[in-house]
Amino acid sequence: MPKFLAFFTGLALSVMVYYNGQLSGYTSAYFSNLIYHTTGLIFFAIVLRTTQRSDTTLPFKPIYLLPGFMGSLTVILNNVIVAEIGITLMVALTLLGQVLTSLTIDHFGLFGKPKLVAGKRQWIGTAVIVAGLIIMLI
Numbered sequence: 001m002p003k004f005l006a007f008f009t010g011l012a013l014s015v016m017v018y019y020n021g022q023l024s025g026y027t028s029a030y031f032s033n034l035i036y037h038t039t040g041l042i043f044f045a046i047v048l049r050t051t052q053r054s055d056t057t058l059p060f061k062p063i064y065l066l067p068g069f070m071g072s073l074t075v076i077l078n079n080v081i082v083a084e085i086g087i088t089l090m091v092a093l094t095l096l097g098q099v100l101t102s103l104t105i106d107h108f109g110l111f112g113k114p115k116l117v118a119g120k121r122q123w124i125g126t127a128v129i130v131a132g133l134i135i136m137l138i
Helices: 002-026 029-051 062-108 120-137
Strands: none
Touching: 002 029, 002 062, 029 062, 062 120
16 A cells, blocks of 8 residues: 555646646746645645644654755745656656665665665666656657
C-alpha cells in the first residue's frame, strides 16, 4: 500500500502543478501560492478537527517550520517553471533532485536518520532517470 500511495502522490503532484500553474497565469505566482496554501489550511483544519488524537504532545522546535517555507518556495518555483518548460520536464527534473537529495540524506545519515548506503540498484535507477532526462532535453 505505501508504494501505491507514493505513486498516487506523483499523480496528484502533476495535476496540482498543472492547475496551480493555470491559476498562476490568471493571478500571479505569489497569489496562486496563497490560494493553494489557504485551501490546504482549510482542508487540514477540518481533517485535524475530526481526526486529531487527544494525546498528541510533540515538543515544538522552530526547525519544524522549515517544510512550510520550502513547500511555499516549491509551489512558487513550479508556477514559474511550468510555463517555461512544461509539466513533464519540470516533474522529471524535480524527481531527479528528490532522488539525489534522498540518496545523500540516506548515505550520510543526515538529519538524525540512520545511514543507509545506496546499492547498485539505486544507482542504476538514478542513471536511468538521468538518461531519460538527457533524451528529453535533446
